[in-house]
Amino acid sequence: MANAHWYVVQTYSGYENTVKATIDKTIENRHLEDMIEQVAIPMETVTEMTDNGPKVYERKLFPGYVLVKMVMTNESWYIVRNIRGVSGFPGPTGPDKKPTPLTEDEVRALGMEKHEIVVDYAVGDEVRINDGPLTSFTGIVDMLDVEKNKVRVVVSMFGRETPAELELDQVERVDA
Numbered sequence: 001m002a003n004a005h006w007y008v009v010q011t012y013s014g015y016e017n018t019v020k021a022t023i024d025k026t027i028e029n030r031h032l033e034d035m036i037e038q039v040a041i042p043m044e045t046v047t048e049m050t051d052n053g054p055k056v057y058e059r060k061l062f063p064g065y066v067l068v069k070m071v072m073t074n075e076s077w078y079i080v081r082n083i084r085g086v087s088g089f090p091g092p093t094g095p096d097k098k099p100t101p102l103t104e105d106e107v108r109a110l111g112m113e114k115h116e117i118v119v120d121y122a123v124g125d126e127v128r129i130n131d132g133p134l135t136s137f138t139g140i141v142d143m144l145d146v147e148k149n150k151v152r153v154v155v156s157m158f159g160r161e162t163p164a165e166l167e168l169d170q171v172e173r174v175d176a
Contacts (some may be wrong), residue, residue, distance in 0.1 A: 004037050005101030007080075008090055009066045015085030016041050019066050022083050035076045038069040042110055067110070072098055119146060121173040127153055131170040138174055139164070 011019045023039045026032065042061040047054050070076050077098065081088055089099035102110075121127050123144055129137045139155035142163060152165050 004069050004071050006067055006069045006107050007072070007099050007101055009068050009080060010087045010090050011064055011066055011085050012087055013064055016060060016064070016066050019083055019085045022085070023066075023068065023080065026079060026083070030079075032076070032079070034071075035073065036068060036070040036080070040067045040069075042067065061110075067102075072101070119144070119151075119168055121171070126174045127151075127171045128174050129153065129155070129164070129166065129170060130172050132166065134164055134166075137164075141171075 009019065020039050020041055023036065027036050027039075042065075043058045044061050045056060045058055047056050049055075068080060070080070080086065091097075091100055121141055121144075123141050125141050126138060127141055129135055129139070134155060137155045137157070139153040141151060142154045143150075143152035145151070146168065149168050150165055151168055151171050152163050153171060154161050154163050156162070
């Protein structure tokens with residue numbers, strides 16, 4: 001998808017599901033799959049303790065907002081902002097002011113897109129840091145948390161063992 005980015009769409013309270021369904025139907029009817037790639041409502045799973053035991057349900061992370069991944073053109077912008085229940089895009093408004101897309105870090109933090117990283121090292125392995133201020137240092141993997149995309153490497157600096165917490169893709173295994 002060329003130049004598709006995530007945008008935040010503001011909706012009237014309680015209209016999130018209706019807006020999502022309407023945009024999905026519009027994409028299908030007008031064959032806009034190449035312009036509007038995905039529509040999502042960020043949800044979280046909540047466990048509530050009641051007298052009858054735990055009750056698990058999903059609730060909206062951001063009530064009143066829907067996320068849309070689309071190529072920003074005049075046509076796609078017009079279509080989305082004129083859906084019934086949409087109050088607009090957050091941010092500066094005006095005829096020539098287009099909405100600002102979310103950054104990659106914001107999208108990753110929301111869990112909208114996951115980048116799968118293959119880890120070929122384990123705790124105790126010797127690794128080389130390939131990105132960041134400690135580039136080219138080697139160390140031993142002390143902790144590995146694939147869920148949170150974190151690895152802790154113990155590096156020897158100035159004669160002392162120093163732990164460095166990095167992202168999984170900043171480290172590569174040193175072949176023996």
